[in-house]
Amino acid sequence: MNKLTEILATKAQEVAERRKSRSVAALDAVDGGPVRGFAAALEAKIAAGGFGLIAEIKKASPSKGLIRQDFNPTNHARAYAAGGAACLSVLTDAPWFQGHEEYLIAARTACSLPVLRKDFMIDPWQVAEARSIGADAVLIIVAALDDGAMREIEAAAVERGMDVLVEVHDETELDRALTRLDSRLIGVNNRDLRTFETDLAVTERLAKLVPPGTLLVGESGIATHADCRRLAASGVHAFLVGESLMRRDDVTAATKALLEG
Numbered sequence: 001m002n003k004l005t006e007i008l009a010t011k012a013q014e015v016a017e018r019r020k021s022r023s024v025a026a027l028d029a030v031d032g033g034p035v036r037g038f039a040a041a042l043e044a045k046i047a048a049g050g051f052g053l054i055a056e057i058k059k060a061s062p063s064k065g066l067i068r069q070d071f072n073p074t075n076h077a078r079a080y081a082a083g084g085a086a087c088l089s090v091l092t093d094a095p096w097f098q099g100h101e102e103y104l105i106a107a108r109t110a111c112s113l114p115v116l117r118k119d120f121m122i123d124p125w126q127v128a129e130a131r132s133i134g135a136d137a138v139l140i141i142v143a144a145l146d147d148g149a150m151r152e153i154e155a156a157a158v159e160r161g162m163d164v165l166v167e168v169h170d171e172t173e174l175d176r177a178l179t180r181l182d183s184r185l186i187g188v189n190n191r192d193l194r195t196f197e198t199d200l201a202v203t204e205r206l207a208k209l210v211p212p213g214t215l216l217v218g219e220s221g222i223a224t225h226a227d228c229r230r231l232a233a234s235g236v237h238a239f240l241v242g243e244s245l246m247r248r249d250d251v252t253a254a255t256k257a258l259l260e261g
C-alpha cells in the first residue's frame with residue numbers, strides 16, 4: 001500500500017467517527033466568521049508585481065517526521081504575515097502531520113490572512129467542518145478522489161463562499177481538474193505523494209499545459225528565491241511552501257528572503 005492510500009484509509013475512519021457527533025446542519029450553524037478571499041489575496045500580490053505565497057504551518061510530515069520542535073501556530077502566522085505571505089495553509093491532519101483544528105483557529109485569529117485547511121478531503125462533511133473553524137479554502141487532491149467526490153466537495157465549498165485549491169501531480173490529473181471542476185486555482189504538487197520524490201520540474205512541465213485564466217501554484221520542495229524565480233520563468237508566480245520556512249529561526253526574515261531575494 002502506498003503512503004497516500006494509507007493516509008486516505010486512516011482519514012476515512014476518522015471522518016466516519018467524527019460525523020457521528022456533529023451533523024452538517026450543526027456545523028453550518030457555527031459562525032466561522034466572514035470568508036476571506038483566498039485566490040483574491042494571491043492575485044492581489046501578483047498584480048502588485050510580487051509573488052503570491054501560501055505559507056504553510058506544518059509541524060511534522062510523513063516524509064520528514066518532526067519538522068518544528070517549538071511549534072507555535074500563533075507566532076508562525078504572525079511571522080508569515082509580517083514577511084509578506086498572501087495566505088496561510090494549516091495542516092489539520094493529526095495522525096500523519098501532528099496537526100489540529102485548533103492550530104488553524106489560532107493561526108487565523110493571529111492575522112488577517114486567508115487560510116487554507118490543509119487536509120485530505122474525502123467527504124463534503126469536512127468542508128462544513130472546515131468552515132465552522134474559520135477556513136477560507138479547502139484542498140482537493142485529484143489523486144485521492146473520483147470525479148463525483150471531487151465535484152461534491154467543490155460544490156460544498158462554493159456553497160459556503162470558500163475557494164478550492166485543486167492539487168495535481170501529472171498530466172492526467174491536470175486534465176481531470178480542468179475538465180471536471182470549475183475552480184481555476186490549481187496547485188501542482190512537485191512531490192509524488194505515493195513515493196515522496198520531489199522535483200520542481202513537475203511544475204515546469206505542467207505549467208505549459210494550463211489555459212489562460214488559470215492561477216497556478218507551485219507546491220512542495222521550494223526553498224529559495226532562486227526556486228521561485230525558476231518557476232516564475234514558466235509563468236508560475238504563486239507558491240505553497242512549508243518545510244523550508246518552518247525550519248528557520250527567523251521566520252519573518254526567511255519569508256522576506258524567499259519572496260524578495
Ligand SMILES: O=C(O)c1ccccc1NCC(=O)[C@H](O)[C@H](O)COP(=O)(O)O
Nearest residue numbers: 061062063193219220221222241242243
Ligand atoms: O509533506 C509530506 O511529506 C506529504 C506526504 C504525503 C502527503 C502530503 C504531504 N505533504 C503535503 C504537501 O503538499 C506539503 O505540505 C506542501 O506542498 C508544502 O511542501 P513543503 O514546502 O515541501 O513542505
